[in-house]
């Protein structure tokens with residue numbers, strides 16, 4: 001082989017290479033265009049389906065024969081949902097840390113002929129969730145409808161929120177959703193039948209002052225629902241649905257009883273419970289209550305921050321008025337230029353609040369009083385603190 005023929009073959013190789021590269025590029029471009037066209041066509045189909053449902057109503061599934069687990073079923077929304085679920089023909093299991101609340105709900109459910117069992121479970125503790133799930137599976141069967149409803153709120157500005165309350169917000173409002181899903185999803189996937197409901201909040205869509213830990217845990221819960229739904233679709237699991245509920249403030253459940261809200265009226269808990277039931281029966285994905293607030297959320301991504309902040313400050317001037325009056329450390333820092341306390345010192349304060357450990361539950365009548373009295377001897381932040389209704393944790 002001569003040098004010139006080697007050169008020639010290299011040139012023809014190079015030409016062949018560039019031809020195949022060009023063919024690949026054209027093929028990729030055609031695939032991408034086709035993919036975009038398919039996406040647009042399917043999206044249009046979904047929009048038309050949605051408009052059709054809006055006009056003629058969405059199909060509703062029956063909840064007869066489902067085994068529903070409602071966390072936080074000892075009161076508030078959880079109790080209202082339990083009553084509606086048994087009326088719809090489901091059997092209900094309740095988890096809560098409030099024994100009296102559980103007894104009351106069980107009595108009410110049984111008084112209307114419902115099938116109901118309750119367990120004391122502190123869902124902020126992974127081991128308790130797994131243990132209770134195993135016990136339930138043995139005693140009753142596999143859960144087919146999981147309603148992650150239990151929630152807590154601390155209700156104070158971030159720097160006045162003891163560490164353990166921030167951890168508690170995350171443990172109850174979102175981490176527990178992971179543990180419960182891991183416990184109950186496998187059986188749902190196996191049967192290709194199930195429904196996971198995340199009771200998040202509108203505070204999982206927008207930030208609110210004094211709710212930094214609450215909002216961020218609820219944002220996480222919203223993300224949990226959306227990513228899990230997409231993952232189930234990716235895995236080809238068609239029979240397991242997820243629904244995320246984001247209500248505005250609700251009256252009469254206790255959690256945000258004294259919230260100062262303007263422009264949008266606070267919701268009736270019965271109406272919210274009805275809306276949740278409807279959304280489960282319709283397999284809805286994301287439910288904003290009231291629904292007209294969807295438009296506000298859409299505007300959030302369009303308008304400058306000043307407009308959004310102005311709106312939110314007017315909408316909820318104070319999410320937790322009972323924590324707005326004491327001379328807090330944060331205010332002192334802002335007004336008097338007092339240097340912040342070392343973090344270690346703060347941790348000691350929050351540990352005192354927690355009766356010795358960072359993971360313990362606290363209650364109005366129980367350890368909270370003891371730790372409050374201890375804390376009040378040593379910690380100025382907490383001296384005048386009244387217990388948030390959201391801390392009605394026993």
Ligand SMILES: NC(=O)c1ccc[n+]([C@@H]2O[C@H](COP(=O)([O-])OP(=O)(O)OC[C@H]3O[C@@H](n4cnc5c(N)ncnc54)[C@H](O)[C@@H]3O)[C@@H](O)[C@H]2O)c1
Pocket residue numbers: 071072073074075076077078095096097098101121122123124148149150151152172199200201202246247248249250251253254255256390392393394
């Ligand atoms: N009340 C509102 O204005 C409002 C608004 C939007 C969203 N939400 C959400 O709705 C859900 C229900 O709230 P609600 O208004 O009925 O409040 P609620 O305080 O009446 O009920 C919460 C229930 O959760 C239970 N709970 C708390 N910590 C627990 C734990 N570690 N383990 C097990 N159970 C625990 C409580 O004992 C209580 O029974 C919550 O997730 C809340 O964040 C409430």
